[in-house]
Amino acid sequence: MALTLFDLDNTLLAGDSDYLWGCFLAQQGIVDSATYERENAQFYRDYHAGSLDITAFLRFSLRPLREHSRSLLETLRQQFVTEQIEPIMLPAARALIAAHQAAGDTLVIITATNAFVTAPIAERFGIAHLIATEPAEINGQYTGEVAGIPAFRDGKVTRLEQWLAANGGDWHDSTFYSDSHNDLPLLERVTRPIAVDPDPQLRVIATARGWQMLSLRGSNNA
Structure with missing residues (x-):
């Protein structure tokens, strides 16, 4: 059976x-707005x-999970997915x-974004299997730490190998859709790497290597 892998952010989502x-x-006043937004934006620039x-980013991004109750976080997440995520779920991605x-x-x-945020998004896309960075928790309360290996760069390969071993799968017939040069370790590992609306660095690499490119945001070719 073929294995089809999807990055999430800026691949299936337009954001x-x-x-x-x-x-x-920050908008909800759950964190200090000015400071948090500034740091969030800097980490986002670093990612690109x-x-x-x-490690520094996860310490930053998981801190709010530690500082607030599970019930409040889940209420906020439901609002977030409805208001912020559903409008950027690409119709072509669904197709x-x-x-x-x-x-x-x-x-x-398979995504570096933590599982608390991404689990309901995967559910809305109708995809049962999610490999994401896992926030650590004790007795139902998040600790602000990471459980296991973050699903980032080489960590995506490691986490997928663990998942395949646990689920009896293999790499034999595998496809990976991603927009990001940060996903090169996994793109280089699969049978069919596909660059989706690729960032500038990935576009150069995909072009040089003759990888398929496509757009889920309008045109047939990215």
Whole structure:
């Protein structure tokens, strides 16, 4: 059975759920607005530049999960997904997912964004399998730390290998859709790497290597 992998942010979504969640928390007054938005924006720039310190970023982004109750966080998340995420779920992404489901593929969203934010998004796309950065928790309360390996860069490969071992799958017939040069380790590992609305760095690499490119935002070719 074919394995089809999707990055989430700026691939299936016309935006970045991690960055938008931070903006949403600031707008809701859950975090200090000016300071948090400034740091959030800097981490986002670092990500696009390929210089993100993932440890520092996760310490920053998971802190609000530690500082507030689970019930409040879940209420905020429901509002966030409805107001901020559903409008940027790309129709062409839904069609692409449906085509792979119809073909009988095993579909997985694999994302560096934490599972608290992304689990309901994967559900809305109708994808049962999610590999995401896992926030640590004790007795139902988030600690602000990471459980296991973040699903970022080489960590995506490691986490997927763990998932395949646990689920009896393999790399034999695998496709990965992603927009980001940060996903090169996984793009280089799969059978069919596909650059979706690629960032400038990935576009150069995909062009040089003859990888397929496509757009889910309007045109047939990115």
